[in-house]
Amino acid sequence: MANKVTLKQIAQEVGLSPSSVSLVLNNRPCRISEENRKLIKEVAARNHYVPNQIARSLVMRESRTLGLIVPNIESRFFASLAGSLEKRCREDGYALFITSSGGSADDDLELLRQLVTRGVDGVFLVVGDEFSDDRALREEVSHLPIPAVMVDRAIEGLECDKVMFDHEMGGYMATRYLIEQGHRCIACLVNARRSNTGRKRLAGYERALREVGLPIDARLEFESEYYIPSAYEASEAVLATDATAVFASSDNIALGLLKRLHEMGKSIPGDISVVSYDNSAADVLFEPALTAIEQDPGVLAEHAFGCMSKRLAGRGGRRAEEVVLEPALIVKGSVLELTECS
């Protein structure tokens, strides 16, 4: 384990002042003789000198580091978002501090504080979807000394840049598509109780039904958490209805449903049609592949970075910017076209 080498030590070794060394190593336009320039660079390299970014950010008042808080890095969607965002940040010379909270508002708050005190220049927040007590978090975000961009979800009623997919539209598109394929009795499996996102998807589902005059039947709306076992449990009841199609409002929910369908010997789309959300990689394995509403995390990352970039540059207005992205319906093979109306 080598020692940390400081600017001063380099200066001592070359016999010049720290200032000169700093100027040369940062390629500042300044008048240092070519000779000394070379000497400095050589000595610095030989000693494996690496500038202390900590000290530097203290005086420069920026760290060229951004932070990201996701609820769960083990989820495919967030991992992918984190990956894309990191790549994008690096392109502009920023490092990204990725953290994973576990989803509670308290953890989010803790992480946010950590990031701020560690001097990030801005934060991307994927927080606030679940209905927990977020007063402290809300308070903290509104007093943040650095720009924040809420991604994929938001703390309601907070003046802050937001970039997210239109979840209501996603629910609508999925349901609308099923209707167009001739389905009239469509169940849905959503997390409306504990997730804003889920609520919006449910609202979209209902709007699609309403639009064509189909009844909204509470007995066709099923509740599930965003976990496979939860959806698996809930699915039994779904299959007891007359539904010819199901809108599964998340990838995990779809997986739980499929598992149950499989066990009951039901075939897709023969016995029942399914539209999923946010296809997981498991997709490749399905026969047929799942028709789904897709949200490209890369697009989310791109826009989120765009907002951040503006704020960091001091452009970007007084008011918060709100970017709403449309999800896409990717038709594969899990929906049967019904030619006869029921």
Added chain:
Amino acid sequence: MANKVTLKQIAQEVGLSPSSVSLVLNNRPCRISEENRKLIKEVAARNHYVPNQIARSLVMRESRTLGLIVPNIESRFFASLAGSLEKRCREDGYALFITSSGGSADDDLELLRQLVTRGVDGVFLVVGDEFSDDRALREEVSHLPIPAVMVDRAIEGLECDKVMFDHEMGGYMATRYLIEQGHRCIACLVNARRSNTGRKRLAGYERALREVGLPIDARLEFESEYYIPSAYEASEAVLATDATAVFASSDNIALGLLKRLHEMGKSIPGDISVVSYDNSAADVLFEPALTAIEQDPGVLAEHAFGCMSKRLAGRGGRRAEEVVLEPALIVKGSVLELTECS
């Protein structure tokens, strides 16, 4: 966007010196009157004061932050490792800086430098598996001014703490199990060309065969990258052999293989038995579920943190520590027991 509040400002507002404020806010045992103590705390809270960790680490010479470099955060295994490791770090009051490199040694090097200059107290490295030119990286790691722990894989011949699963043993266990189930013609699908890990798994496979006197047949050893399409391509040739079983040396390789099997109408384990590695979540969907060699990322994280913790505390010997963990064979339903020998 609020302003950043400094210690000095708080001091000014209460009419005391910065030192006093610092002492109180850090709960140092010192003689500041109860009265002033309260006042300071109240003013600090009211102003949303958050200490500047940057300034603090400069003088304290530690940031209570650790770094992690993984090749690809979008991979399930690494995401899970990152998640576990972060949780573990947080338990001990460390923040974890997660970064994802893309897998090339150059990117790894770049990230490593970033982490070091940003003052992390130690780094976890998941690097060095692929055969790229890693001279610069190797050089950098050996001159690191902070402790490093290599996780899951290693740069060969580098004196550095290592924590990893025994890949040779994994290959051996998988193959051994197939042999015990009566299989005599066992193919394998590995990434031996570009991965040390893959090579070790292959070695384990061969050892198992050798041990029972089965021939090692190069025509049964197939090469595949760690990507689904690559395995999918390679699988056709596998199925053209007489093999009654296949050892698929990674989760993605297994997925590619399964896809091909599915398309060719082969059933598992009826037509062919499969042992996989590192089951992905897709597991829940399979009928039958895949028998596989499993490596728990949580265990890896726990041991990696243990090593790091020792180094940080100044314990931990001169020489590097090397922890080798045994993977586990999880028997599910993808292997057929052959009662008759061929």
Added chain:
DNA sequence: TCGTTGTCATCAATCGATTGCAATATACCC
């Protein structure tokens, strides 16, 4: 009155860099 003890609080140096301004040295001109 002086010294002692104890309580409460501040001073000033430090961490490792950056940077505007001042300083030195050399050259050149008249």
Added chain:
DNA sequence: GGGTATATTGCAATCGATTGATGACAACGA
């Protein structure tokens, strides 16, 4: 030789915290 330009380099303050050394003041005993 005095004055001015030009080419190099160094000084010292600064960022925001921490901390060992030190100071101010009151009360008390001899």
